[in-house]
Amino acid sequence: MEWNEKLQIIIDYVENHLQRKEEAIDREEISKIAECSFGFFQKVFSYMYGISFAEYVRSRKLTLAGYDLKSTDLKVIDISYRYGYDSPTSFTKAFQLFHGVSPSKARDRNVVLKVVPKMQVAERREYSWRLEQKDGFRLVGKSITVSCENNLHFRKIPEFWNECQRNGIFAKLISIDTASPKGLFGLFGTYDKVLNELEYSMMVISDQEPPQGFTELHIPDAAWAIFDCIGPVPRAIQKGWQYLNEEWLVKYPFQHAQCPEIEWYGSGNVYDSNYLSQIWIPIAEEE
Numbered sequence: 001m002e003w004n005e006k007l008q009i010i011i012d013y014v015e016n017h018l019q020r021k022e023e024a025i026d027r028e029e030i031s032k033i034a035e036c037s038f039g040f041f042q043k044v045f046s047y048m049y050g051i052s053f054a055e056y057v058r059s060r061k062l063t064l065a066g067y068d069l070k071s072t073d074l075k076v077i078d079i080s081y082r083y084g085y086d087s088p089t090s091f092t093k094a095f096q097l098f099h100g101v102s103p104s105k106a107r108d109r110n111v112v113l114k115v116v117p118k119m120q121v122a123e124r125r126e127y128s129w130r131l132e133q134k135d136g137f138r139l140v141g142k143s144i145t146v147s148c149e150n151n152l153h154f155r156k157i158p159e160f161w162n163e164c165q166r167n168g169i170f171a172k173l174i175s176i177d178t179a180s181p182k183g184l185f186g187l188f189g190t191y192d193k194v195l196n197e198l199e200y201s202m203m204v205i206s207d208q209e210p211p212q213g214f215t216e217l218h219i220p221d222a223a224w225a226i227f228d229c230i231g232p233v234p235r236a237i238q239k240g241w242q243y244l245n246e247e248w249l250v251k252y253p254f255q256h257a258q259c260p261e262i263e264w265y266g267s268g269n270v271y272d273s274n275y276l277s278q279i280w281i282p283i284a285e286e287e
Contacts, residue, residue: 003044006034008121010041014057015118018064024084025057049119059116062098065091066113069106076103129227129248131283139185139217140176140210141203142169148196157186157200158234164202172211179205186263187217222259225281232271237263240279257282 010033017025027038034041045053061083068079080091095103099113106113142164146156164170173184182204189199203217210216227248229240259282266276 003048004121007045007048009033011119011121014060018057018060018083056116056119058094059098060118062095063114063116065095065103066099066106066115069103070113079103129225131223132226133223134221136218136220136222137179137205138207139187139201139203139219140206140208140214141173141185141201141217142213143189143199143201143215145197145199148191148198153198153200160200161186161202169202173202173204176206176208176211177204178207182267184265186265187260188262189260219259222257223283224262225283227279227281229277229279230275231273232275233265233277236275237265237277237279240277244279244281255284257284 010030013029013033014025030041031038034044036044042053045051045056049056051059065079065083068074068082069076074082076092077088080088083091085091085094092103095106099106101111101113105111144156144160146153146160161170164173170184174182177183185201185203185205187201187203189201191198201215201217227240227244229236231239261282262280264278264280266278268275
């Protein structure tokens with residue numbers, strides 16, 4: 001497990017203890033998660049985020065205490081003990097220093113309190129990609145139309161994959177796959193702006209006749225930007241799309257060719273940490 005994963009688990013552990021269990025943070029438990037001494041963990045945390053671990057925990061305690069004062073009728077003494085302070089006096093002093101007002105004054109409607117949100121550990125998003133010219137190929141598979149209203153397609157497409165696995169379509173596609181290497185394709189086809197609907201297809205490369213109820217699609221010769229997404233799906237592929245939309249498409253404004261965007265899923269265990277899936281973006285060649 002990499003540092004970022006360990007740190008996110010520790011952050012979640014802190015929040016669980018502060019908000020739900022209302023227990024003190026166990027240094028030994030943190031050392032166990034981090035797989036190092038608590039002292040070394042503190043040094044790493046401080047180096048990576050420019051704030052000490054103790055200061056972060058203290059800031060979260062006082063942020064949550066501010067929420068309690070604004071939204072509940074809990075007494076100051078009860079809030080102080082909830083967040084591990086020895087006395088209301090020590091809590092009041094820390095609260096005043098952090099928020100700039102006393103706990104009693106914090107309940108006034110017009111008083112704005114300081115907020116330090118829960119830390120989200122930034123994941124390292126480095127993707128291997130390349131430009132590759134591919135000959136045209138023939139795909140065979142099943143297609144559906146999904147609504148994009150309120151991002152409904154993010155739920156409907158995984159449901160479509162699950163349904164295909166249950167009703168035998170998934171197995172049928174694998175049986176007619178004649179590609180090398182073998183793999184399943186997810187295609188984002190025509191988008192209807194008026195209806196806000198998207199055509200999505202699950203297909204394989206095949207030289208066989210389409211089974212009844214299946215469709216075929218011919219992809220022409222094209223240049224593709226191909227991104228390797230390593231890890232269990234659907235998370236790996238979803239993070240790949242996030243990277244594309246937030247960073248790559250902004251920095252590398254290639255023209256989009258008249259081909260569907262494609263997801264490719266290799267053979268193997270889709271839950272494996274080394275599982276390979278890919279995103280293919282069609283690139284228009286420059287004149």
